[in-house]
Amino acid sequence: MELVGAQEKTVLQNIIDDMEGMEARLRSIVPLGYNLAVNIRYFTPEFLTSTYPEAWVEIYAVRRYALFDPVTLWCRFNEGASRWSDIEFGALQNVGKIVMDHAQTFGLKFGGAAAMRSGSGKGTKSVLSGARSDRELYDDELAELLSILEEISAAVGQHAGLSESELEMLRDIAKGMTHNEIADARRISPATVKKRLERAREVLGARNAVHAVAIATRRGLILTDPTF
Secondary structure (H helix, E strand, C coil), rough: CCCCCCHHHHHHHHHHCCCCHCCCCHHHCCCEEEEEEEEECCCEEEEHHHECCCCHHHHHHHHHHHHHHHHHHHHHHHEEEEEEHHHCCHHHHHHHHHHHHHHCCCCEEEECCCCCCCCCCCCCCCECCCEEEECCCCHHHHHHHHHHHHHHHHCCCCCCCCCCCHHHHHHHHHCCCCHHHHHHHHHCCCCHHHHHHHHHHHCCCCCCCCHHHHHHHHHCCCCCCCCC
């Protein structure tokens, strides 16, 4: 787990019409912070943002707690919403308890998690989890957590607002093709190639086409057979 870069967060805010409103709804449910991962493919999300305490996020990443975190594992294999306290630790009970106990030292004592399939890919998921220190989440709050995740997933879409033709351009650039070669292969004009790549660059918040390919690759947008 890592904090999302400022550039990616800006892109996410641009995609979701009322991200501020959604964050306000989340703060009322999980005031100590949340972790959001959208369209996870190959264990890599298109967007990842965390508002948990930065010290905890750093420890979580350095110690690779995601491999043993009962909440993360529940999200991987389940859909719907659950309180943290209702999640069984399974075979990793001892290390799972270490992760949860360590989280409590940062006030992350009670929490909820939501997970859902996203996009058309069977292996693509989106997850949202958050915490509070004072009490368990109510049933309606768990339902709201899942509802928020569904709204965000719908807003982002399967490919973060990119069309299939724009993804094709990125795949072609990734193969080392020039604009003219792409135009000939796709039977479109070089101007159309340039226009589609420019829009893909803007959507991804990239500096140029090469940077757009790098971002799309990192997010799993131009890979096949996604799995989570």
